[in-house]
Amino acid sequence: xxxxxxSKVFKMALSATIAIxxxxxIGLQFGVTSGVIAILTIQDTKKEALLIGGRRxxxxxxxILLSFVLYMLLGNNPVVFGLFLxxxxxxxxxxxxxxxxxxxxxxxxxxxTSANINASWIIxxxxxxxxxxxxxxxxxxxxxxxxxxxxxxxxxIEDCYRALLSDMAVTLVTHAIPVYEQKLLLEVENLVxxxxxxxxxxxxxKLFKKNDYYVNYIDMRILxxxxxxxxxxxxSRFYMTYEQTKILSEFTNNVAMNLYEDNDCxxxxxxxNLLRKDYANMELPKNRNEFENRALLFQFLNDLEDFLVIKRxxxxxxxxxxxxxxxxxxxx
Numbered sequence: 001x002x003x004x005x006x007s008k009v010f011k012m013a014l015s016a017t018i019a020i021x022x023x024x025x026i027g028l029q030f031g032v033t034s035g036v037i038a039i040l041t042i043q044d045t046k047k048e049a050l051l052i053g054g055r056r057x058x059x060x061x062x063x064i065l066l067s068f069v070l071y072m073l074l075g076n077n078p079v080v081f082g083l084f085l086x087x088x089x090x091x092x093x094x095x096x097x098x099x100x101x102x103x104x105x106x107x108x109x110x111x112x113t114s115a116n117i118n119a120s121w122i123i124x125x126x127x128x129x130x131x132x133x134x135x136x137x138x139x140x141x142x143x144x145x146x147x148x149x150x151x152x153x154x155x156x157i158e159d160c161y162r163a164l165l166s167d168m169a170v171t172l173v174t175h176a177i178p179v180y181e182q183k184l185l186l187e188v189e190n191l192v193x194x195x196x197x198x199x200x201x202x203x204x205x206k207l208f209k210k211n212d213y214y215v216n217y218i219d220m221r222i223l224x225x226x227x228x229x230x231x232x233x234x235x236s237r238f239y240m241t242y243e244q245t246k247i248l249s250e251f252t253n254n255v256a257m258n259l260y261e262d263n264d265c266x267x268x269x270x271x272x273n274l275l276r277k278d279y280a281n282m283e284l285p286k287n288r289n290e291f292e293n294r295a296l297l298f299q300f301l302n303d304l305e306d307f308l309v310i311k312r313x314x315x316x317x318x319x320x321x322x323x324x325x326x327x328x329x330x331x332x
Contacts, residue, residue, distance in 0.1 A: 037132025059100025
């Protein structure tokens with residue numbers, strides 16, 4: 001029930017009803033227009049609402065004043081209305097405020113159908129605009145908290161990554177790819193895309209305090225997913241197992257077991273560098289097939305390193321941002 005009350009549809013319906021009721025109560029002409037304005041002003045996030053609301057106030061003011069001048073000078077008839085549109089529509093495009101085009105045109109038609117145009121019409125149209133946008137803004141600032149949903153998705157993404165890496169560790173030795181792997185990849189891809197939208201919405205709901213953590217976190221996971229896809233593609237060409245394969249399998253499983261948000265991966269990267277040195281000291285391939293397979297192992301190792309470096313860099317940037325935030329707070 002709470003989720004429905006916070007939905008965009010419910011906000012549109014209620015804001016339109018309230019805006020029309022207020023307009024009719026104070027005796028405004030064309031009170032239903034304030035309901036239409038309220039509907040068009042309801043947005044998904046607070047920042048979008050402020051931006052759209054501000055632009056709509058500007059374009060509505062332009063439309064009202066331009067209509068008043070044209071109709072007073074040339075008369076209110078369809079030809080003059082066409083002239084209004086020829087001026088108003090390009091102007092909204094130049095100002096990059098096309099979202100106010102429809103509302104402005106509707107407000108102009110009120111003066112077009114009036115038998116007696118005077119200054120009171122400007123006041124009437126201004127009140128319709130303010131009421132419609134004002135009521136919508138009230139509901140726009142009542143938004144659902146998306147942080148809990150993001151945290152739930154984040155946990156599932158990490159579980160999926162952990163499972164995929166664990167399966168890779170097994171596949172390195174057995175050469176058998178799990179039948180559910182593609183399904184799991186598709187699930188996590190969709191979840192990452194959905195979480196990206198949620199992260200942007202969370203950021204756009206912060207009016208006075210910018211927080212890029214959610215967007216940066218999901219961007220990091222997107223890069224890691226690309227790295228895992230590269231790692232996964234190597235398995236179509238693996239068909240031999242060596243001592244190096246078993247060692248890499250154990251290390252990959254170690255990465256999976258240590259995949260969690262706070263891990264900066266520095267220790268894992270150090271272990272990977274030691275593993276690479278051990279590889280350099282091992283016996284050289286005996287034939288072409290072994291050489292090709294060990295080359296694939298080396299590529300897999302490089303992609304796994306990319307996976308870890310992506311997380312290390314993300315964690316480093318988070319620590320720097322936190323340090324700067326704390327420093328700024330101390331300065332104040």
